[in-house]
Amino acid sequence: MELSGGVALVTGGAGGLGEATVRRLAEAGAKVVIADLAEDRGEKLAKELGESAVFVRTDVTDEDSVLAALDAAATLGPLRVAVSAHGGPVAKSRVLDREGNPYALDLFRRTVDIYLTGTFNVLRLAASFMARNEPNESGARGVIVNTASIAAFEGQIGQSDYSAAKGGVVGLGLVAARDLSPLGIRVMTIAPGTFFTPAFGIPEEQAQQAWGDKVPFPRRMGRPAEYGALVQHIAENDYLNGEVIRIDGAQRFGPK
Ligand SMILES: NC(=O)c1ccc[n+]([C@@H]2O[C@H](COP(=O)([O-])OP(=O)(O)OC[C@H]3O[C@@H](n4cnc5c(N)ncnc54)[C@H](O)[C@@H]3O)[C@@H](O)[C@H]2O)c1
Numbered sequence: 001m002e003l004s005g006g007v008a009l010v011t012g013g014a015g016g017l018g019e020a021t022v023r024r025l026a027e028a029g030a031k032v033v034i035a036d037l038a039e040d041r042g043e044k045l046a047k048e049l050g051e052s053a054v055f056v057r058t059d060v061t062d063e064d065s066v067l068a069a070l071d072a073a074a075t076l077g078p079l080r081v082a083v084s085a086h087g088g089p090v091a092k093s094r095v096l097d098r099e100g101n102p103y104a105l106d107l108f109r110r111t112v113d114i115y116l117t118g119t120f121n122v123l124r125l126a127a128s129f130m131a132r133n134e135p136n137e138s139g140a141r142g143v144i145v146n147t148a149s150i151a152a153f154e155g156q157i158g159q160s161d162y163s164a165a166k167g168g169v170v171g172l173g174l175v176a177a178r179d180l181s182p183l184g185i186r187v188m189t190i191a192p193g194t195f196f197t198p199a200f201g202i203p204e205e206q207a208q209q210a211w212g213d214k215v216p217f218p219r220r221m222g223r224p225a226e227y228g229a230l231v232q233h234i235a236e237n238d239y240l241n242g243e244v245i246r247i248d249g250a251q252r253f254g255p256k
Contacts, residue, residue: 001143001186001235002136004029007077008235009069011060011122012086014041016197017147020224021083021231026052028232031076035060035069036086060086060118063125070129078133081235082126083145085227087199088114092158103160111161116168119146123176123187131183139184143235146173148191150246154253166191170244177242186241188234193248195222215249222247 008025012018013034019041022032026049035058036042042055054076056069073079091107123144130142148169155163173189180187194211196204212220230247234240 001080001140001238003080003232003235005077006080007031007033007073008081008083009033009035009073009079009122009126010083010085011035011058011069011118012084012147014038014045014055015085015087016199016224017192017195017227018083018085019045020228021085022049022053024225024228024232025081025083025235030081033069033073033076035066060084060122061113063121066121066125070125074129079126079129080133080142081145081231082122082130082142083147083231084119084122085147086114086118088118090159090162094158095160108161108164112165112168115162115165116172119169120172123172127176127180127183127185130185135184138238140186140238141184143186143188144176144180145231145234146187146189148189148244150191150193150248150251150253152191152244156253157255173244174242181241186238188240188242189244190227190230190234191244191246191248192227193222193246193251195224195227197224215251218249220249222249 008030010018010022013022014036026032032053034042034055039057046053046055056072058069059065095103133141135141146169149166151159151163152166152170173187177187196207200207
């Protein structure tokens with residue numbers, strides 16, 4: 001899929017992995033819609049990138065909000081790429097806490113709503129826009145990239161909601177690729193290990209010590225630019241479809 005001349009939508013585009021993706025896709029010649037809740041960071045990035053990007057305040061859990069972002073994308077050209085890289089708050093607590101209290105059901109629902117339902121919301125609506133594209137010479141209309149996590153496979157203690165949501169994103173990938181194959185729309189999933197982003201909420205040095213030292217090689221946290229480079233490769237390589245790619249320096253989470 002040729003990026004130049006096409007449009008990409010990146011949810012969480014003002015966050016760590018999302019911003020790196022926005023920059024990478026813009027450098028490759030796409031016009032990018034930064035779809036994020038964070039107005040200050042999103043507007044700032046769009047301003048910096050000039051004609052290559054626009055910011056649209058977007059809540060991935062809301063149908064009208066995602067449709068508004070896609071409408072904005074449609075004014076720039078054909079939507080070729082949609083990347084779900086939004087985050088959200090994650091509570092960390094065991095299924096039963098030390099006092100035996102069960103995990104709060106509303107917290108579990110909220111996490112699934114943002115990470116899984118939000119991803120599906122973006123996927124289904126982006127696909128409906130891509131379906132209107134003229135196919136290229138290979139019959140391709142677009143590519144959707146979802147973000148899971150290695151916690152989808154090795155959920156750590158206290159990650160029940162997050163791991164379940166990310167496992168759902170993994171499960172969604174193949175069926176969506178199959179469903180959308182008659183239209184020439186590919187669906188890929190990236191499962192990152194630990195990448196230093198604002199989501200960690202601590203200084204980089206501290207995060208590197210806590211997380212980077214546990215990565216076999218390279219012995220450091222991932223760089224958001226490495227995630228962005230993978231998104232670009234997926235977008236450009238037509239034979240990648242219906243698969244999950246781990247990008248984790250061979251990291252495998254233990255229980256803690
Ligand atoms: N950083 C990592 O190590 C890592 C590892 C595995 C998976 N991931 C996944 O990658 C994605 C991005 O993570 P990150 O580290 O870049 O996080 P981040 O916190 O840096 O960025 C997330 C962005 O999503 C936005 N957002 C939150 N709720 C939203 C909503 N309802 N609608 C639209 N935007 C919303 C935030 O404003 C923020 O800009 C997440 O899904 C995360 O689970 C990250």
